[in-house]
Amino acid sequence: MSETDLPDRAVVDLLGLVALGELLAFERMAVDARLAPDLRRRAALGEMAAAEIGNYRRLADRIAALGVLPDDAMAPYVGPLQAYHDSTEPRDWAEAVTKAYVGDAITDDFLRGVAATLAEPDRQLVLDVLHDSSYADFAVAEIRAAVEADPRVAGRLSMWARRLLGEALSQAGRVAAAEGGAFAALVTRGGRVDVPELFRRLTAAHTTRMTAAGLNN
Incomplete structure (x- = not known):
């Protein structure tokens, strides 16, 4: 077993975390599209939701190929991921696209930070399901249009983005500390992931994204 290889159970747990994130993202986008x-x-937004469910299917199939029911692999992470979405329900279209922009980017950065600990083909699978630039480009254009139409919106969306960051990091911390969870396994096996440093990078990247969207951090 190479230095980056992990026991199958830890790999399955991590894929379960990613799969649940894709499933909940699909549900969220499908609902938010009505705004x-x-x-x-x-x-x-409906097309973006379709991509999320496609990613979920790829992950679920891989989990099943490893001999585990996808439901079982996802179950440990329902609490923190559902809590994030329940506490960040957007009130309008501008908040919905800001949530997609901020939340998806933080998730991608988080997963990119742990993907290097995986062996192939799972490393590439996780990287493949990260969002491409079209997601961010669409969201930034919508945010800028909303601010241009009403400059007062900038302050509200900036506060909303800060709240999204705080909630996302809080729930990510719960995932990282979950006893027996995939992220806990990755951290404890040789200290492969520097959690404080990863969270610092997430926060720094968020600041850059806020500037790109014309919002204040």
């Missing part, structure tokens, strides 16, 4: 001001934007 869109027109059919074009509604369809755009």
Whole structure:
């Protein structure tokens, strides 16, 4: 077993975490699409939701191939991930796209930080399900349009983004500390992941993204 190889159980647990994130992201986007001001934007978010469920299926199939039921692999993470979504329900379209922009990017950064601990083919699978730049480009354009239409929106969305960051890091911390969970296994096996440093990088990247969207950190 190489230095980056992990026992199958830890790999399955991590894939379960990613799979649940994709499933909940699909549900969230499908619901939030109804907040869109027109059919074009509604369809755009609906297409993003379709990509999320496609990613979920790839992950679920891989988990099953490893001999575990996807439901069992996802179960330990239902609490923190559902808590994040329950505590960050958007009130309008601008908040919905900001949540997609902030939440998806933080998740991607988090997963990118742990993917290096995996062996192939699981490392590449996790990297493959990260969002491409079209997600961020769409969200930034919508945020900037909302601010241009009403400059007062900038302050509200900036506060909303800070709340999203705080909630995301809080729940990520719960995942990292979960007894017997995948992230805990990755951390404890040789200290492969520096959690404080990873969280610092997440916060720094968030600041850069806020600037790109024309919002204050």
